[in-house]
Amino acid sequence: MLANFFQQAGSQQSLLADRTCDQATTAIKGIAMKFCSQCGGSIIERVPDGDNRRRFVCASCDTIHYQNPRIVAGCLPVWDERVLLCRRAIEPRRGYWTLPAGFMENGETVQQAAERETLEEACARVMDLQLYTLFDLPHINQVYMFFRAELVDERFCAGDESLEVRLFRQVDIPWSELAFPTVGRTLEYFFADRVQQAFPVRNEAIEAMRVARKQV
């Protein structure tokens, strides 16, 4: 659900333009933990025995609270020669265009997460999902995965967190108004690969500096 997406990631992404790689480096990247979620005790940062990284550890019950990257799953929905984009209704990047995407939930597959986000944000149903782009964003502890997909029909509309949903031909893509670099890269690859009708899975890292440069 998009509320989930924004609450978890939005505020981080909006800060990218002001951050550098160095600034993003802290002892433990992620949200600071103050109390143990198991016993309520105080949390300290230390390297546990047999480990080589600083972790959030409970000073009372010794529980180690690991922090791990999260997956953002989305679709590149296609209808004939056009692709579907959503204009964001909320911050960050309100008013900018994005592919439907959001945080993967427990208990689902990446593909199911991509389908769900497409339904929630664009009220659109997709089929024939094929994994296409996998972007690492180590500076914000996220991995993005987009699937190419066919729209089941031409029915779609703005979900709660979209202002507008539209199909775009390549020549009409609002390149300067895309919300995130992951969206722009996925679209660039898609239109280039479409010429050959070959869509290999693309895996690359998008670093903080690249994001910062693009958003200047």
Next chain:
Amino acid sequence: MLANFFQQAGSQQSLLADRTCDQATTAIKGIAMKFCSQCGGSIIERVPDGDNRRRFVCASCDTIHYQNPRIVAGCLPVWDERVLLCRRAIEPRRGYWTLPAGFMENGETVQQAAERETLEEACARVMDLQLYTLFDLPHINQVYMFFRAELVDERFCAGDESLEVRLFRQVDIPWSELAFPTVGRTLEYFFADRVQQAFPVRNEAIEAMRVARKQV
């Protein structure tokens, strides 16, 4: 680091043989949360406003504590006609063979995580990593990703959590002694694809029932 891997995933995976899909379904899949990590207040399970899922929410400060799937990254290291496997030194599946893999850490890419795990578990360096298999394990909230990789040289040895590390030709793979279904599937795909010398990225879900059946 393997300590991390086992502490986070091991106990879950070892339970698979005794679980069914239904049994794995709880209100919030994952580790139960009792106290708020921000203010130490009591946690309740409820559907937050604007959401459609039960979450861990702090009764005092209203912080929503999202639970998301984690990524396990690993390598299929190749040397000539052989692939490298590690025999596990600790539970679960102690004594069984695995590809080097473990939980992705904050601040790294999936590929870096796979390289790191290979170094830690097999003391081996790899190059030319290519994303190969991506398995969804929704019943334990994990996504596995294996990269095909070339060993840099023939130097390797057992890391702290491996009993033994060896190169295997296809005919020598200990199929009945593999630790996890994700490892078996990756090896099956690899040897099949090697015949054609074409290695498309494979994405599929491995359900609890499949795991249970295989481990009976």
